Amino acid sequence: MTQRLITHLRHVDLAVPDFTTQLDFYSGIWGLTPEHTDTGLAFLAAEGSPEQYIVRLRQAAEKRIDLISFGAANADDVDTLAGQLAADGVQLVGEPDTLQTPGGGYGFRFFDNEGRTIEISSDVEVRQHRTIEEGESIPVRLSHVVLNSTDPEGTVAFYDKHLGFSLSDTLMHPRMGNMMWFLRTNAWHHSMAIARGPHASLHHASFEMRGVDEYMRGTGRLLRAGVEKIWGPGRHLAGNNTFSYFLDPQGNTVEYTTELEQLDEDTWHPHLYDISNPEVSDQWGTANAMNEFVAQKSFNDPDKGLFVAPPV
Template identity: 65%
Template sequence: MTFQPITHLRHVDLAVPDFDKQRAFYGATWGLAEIGGDNGIALFAAEGSPEQYVVRIRRDRRKRMDLVAFGAANAADVDELATRLTAADVPVVSEPGAMDTPGGGYGFRFFDPDGRVVEVSAGVGTRAHRKIEEREAIPVRLSHCVVNSRNPERLRAFYERHLGFRLSDTLYSEHMGELMYFMRCSPVHHSFAIARGPHVSLHHASFEMRGVEEYMRGTGRALRAGTRMTWGPGRHTAGDNTFSYFHDPHGNTVEYTTELAILDEDTWHPGLHDVDDPITQDQWGTADPMSELVAKEQFNDPDVLFSAPPV
């Protein structure tokens, strides 16, 4: 049986020069709850999620994605994953051990083939959370994370082989080949995806809303606050989810979404979706047509690679 240690996406950690502006955005504008932090670190939770936090902001002179964090079922799977990665000569940043982040737990960090830091942990204490009410336009949870890679085929193979991710769907173009791989670690269509890009970077982080009404109200709040929308509102074909893409104050793309497909893994077969078909990108036809200019909005700045964050 294939080793499948990953259960879900935990959080995405970002470092930025203008800490105060970024902090204000993720709280007041984006609708996350600041739950703590000190010495240039702010932690943000989603009110509907049991995760201790879904976004970490850290002050740094350089903009970067510090890491992406995934959950595992138990400490034994964490240890087994670390052993397998070491045997495969994957660079390990920190050995498995007790974690000093909120909720504790047991985990470790390593570099994926692109040089980004990945954290895997188990046994993290849950946070008191609540049901998001009707018309309450704040994120329920962190939905998924998408990264840019110059070699998405290699990165896909790594996450499949070592972390047990499964391919749900692929976006392709007749002229450019395969452009994005949607990867799942549960019946949810994707919690991670890999896009073909000119450099390694964060493509976008996506936050799930209660429903379409709340998704549209959140989109409107962000627009009224002067947040730059780069694409949307619309509804994708792969994943069947809604989308509104914005830039945070440092140019990272963040998305409001809802209704991401839940798959029957016993019967699902990955599909190939042609990006030149307008229905692939937006079933509703309400967003601007996909173009090179729209695609570039998610390229982001080149990331800091093979360099672990200080915390």
């Protein structure tokens, strides 16, 4: 494992064929705030987050993950990471430079082992944000991103070796072996997870709510609006966080969650949890059963953006 120079998850950027419908969903019922929106490009902020935006939407012919962005403490750490990755043979999209996205900053992009575009940045201007009020059921921040992988062991090893991610817990199945790896880059139980899947794609993006009441209010609001629910509401064992999974209009899985565990990293030892035990998937026992329908929806469509850097 390399020295950990990544501090946190910043945003997830999605390319979508039906831009207007996606923008209406995320800026309306999902509860994000559009900022710096242009023709075919929208930056969506969470009212409770200092990040300039946590979701970027881009009009495109094909659905894909444009990139996943992580923060670093300063420009020196950005340069160090870029140098280490290049020396290890990782393909950089570009050298570190001034960013042309909202809030500016300094950063670079590279392809991970499966071809996803990853961005590392520092010195991005902080957005004016506010405390989310009691009963206000809108996202506070982007909690984590989960990726499907055809080589999950290799992908976990990549993020461990090159970016200093630490393993928090693993989910396994008695017949299928290890199925999901939870990775952290700070005290939060995970900011990324890697799931075994039939192709590389977005498994889900998760949004942290103020508390359990706000999480349930948000879940209920989406149900009343007829948004397709895949799984939940319930509470996972790994990470101890609540979950309600829905489909956005383009078929990406998005999650409302809250109370993700914060670890004492000096004393934490990863667990191996058996997901055939119902209490591992849902401690409360309130969610629909994890079945082939839920799994198929979370596999998503194959990512069309591998080893192709987004144009912006």
